[in-house]
Amino acid sequence: MKYFTYDHNGEGVEYHNTKEDAKRHAAELLNFYLQNDDENNVDICWGEIKQSVHANDAELKFKKVM
Numbered sequence: 001m002k003y004f005t006y007d008h009n010g011e012g013v014e015y016h017n018t019k020e021d022a023k024r025h026a027a028e029l030l031n032f033y034l035q036n037d038d039e040n041n042v043d044i045c046w047g048e049i050k051q052s053v054h055a056n057d058a059e060l061k062f063k064k065v066m
Contacts, residue, residue, distance in 0.1 A: 001048055005029065008043035015049075022046040 003022035005014050007029050016022040026046040033042045051064055 003046065003048055005046045006044065009041055019048070 001019075003016040003019055005016065005022050005025045006012065007014075010029065014025065016025060023046060026044050029044050030042065033044075
């Protein structure tokens with residue numbers, strides 16, 4: 001399984017190998033906003049990637065992420 005974090009106002013999507021890494025990174029992002037008095041501008045999420053899209057010669061195919 002692969003996991004991700006998403007920070008709308010920061011670096012965007014980041015990928016993680018474990019659920020714990022994704023949760024930890026999301027918490028670090030939240031702490032950054034709170035410490036910098038920017039709590040009204042927070043849009044952070046994390047989750048599990050279930051599928052991804054693979055492009056090969058303009059043909060798009062979904063593949064399961066393992």
